[in-house]
Amino acid sequence: AANAALIAGTMAWIGGYAGLPLPFLSSLAAALVAFVVVGTAATRIGRARKGELGVAEPNRGRRSAAHALANAAFGAVAALAVPLAGWPRLVSVAAFATAASDTLATEVGQLGRARPWSLVSGRRVSVGTPGAVSALGVLAGVAGACAVGTVAVALGAIRPSTLPAVVGGSVVGTTVESLLAAAGAPLGHHARNLLNTAVGAGAAIALGGAH
Structure with missing residues (x-):
């Protein structure tokens, strides 16, 4: 949470220096906070069971700064690029x-019986197993994307009509x-997370257009 707060604060500082409107930055920062909240909750759910399976996150589920950066960096940069470079708002929210x-x-899927x-x-x-999936x-995962997208819609970061594109992306x-993980691609976990957010954002644009 502290790492995400630092990223959100950096977004606000750079955005303020560049003259970006605070309500706009706040709405996208809220999407980042929503990700942190649902992600942290999911990491801590069923810790005993995850421990038995040997898949529990170390440090009581506390994510490292590198992990936070890999997951939030693209979205944070995209948030600043929306007004500065004309990127669609959808990019940051989808990331x-x-x-x-x-x-x-990952965290909830590990708790399934099958x-x-x-x-x-x-x-x-x-x-x-890297890349393993479950129903x-x-x-x-869909619920998590819906949660972040709904927060963004409620705060006016994106239009309600683009929520399906965010989830689909x-x-x-x-x-x-x-x-990539299942195929054994020569990418580290953090690199895959960063690529994951970029691909999701790009797919959302393809599905929802430049909104």
């Missing part, structure tokens, strides 16, 4: 929504990340 989707899909499967082989695999995880982003 944060994709980060939330990926986190919830074993997940690999998108590459189509076979059942052990919980914690519970997919549903949790997040599904595309998390799916690509799972495929």
Whole structure:
């Protein structure tokens, strides 16, 4: 949470220096905070069960600064690029929504009773296998994206009509990340998270247009 607050504060400082309107920055910062809240909650849910499976996050679920940066960097940069470079608002919101989707899909999906499967082989695999997916995880991921997108809509960051594109983009982003992990792509976890948010944002634009 502290790492995300630092990122949000940096967004506000740079945006204020550049003369960007505070309400605009606040609405996108709120999307970042929403990601942090749902992500933190998902990480702490079922910690005992995750510990038994050997997939619990260390440090009582506290994410490192590198993890926070990998998940939030693209969305934060995109938030500043909206007014400065003419990027669609959808880009930043979709990036944060994709980060939330990926986190919830992983953390909640690990708690399912059924074993997940690999998108590459189509076979059942052990919980914690890189790139493994489950029905519970997919549903949790969609719920996470909806939560972040709904906050953004409520605060006027994006139009209600673009919410489906945000959610759809997040599904595309998390799916690509799972495929890369399952295929053993030579990318570290943080690099995949960063790419995940960028792909999710790009897919949202393709689905919802430049809004």
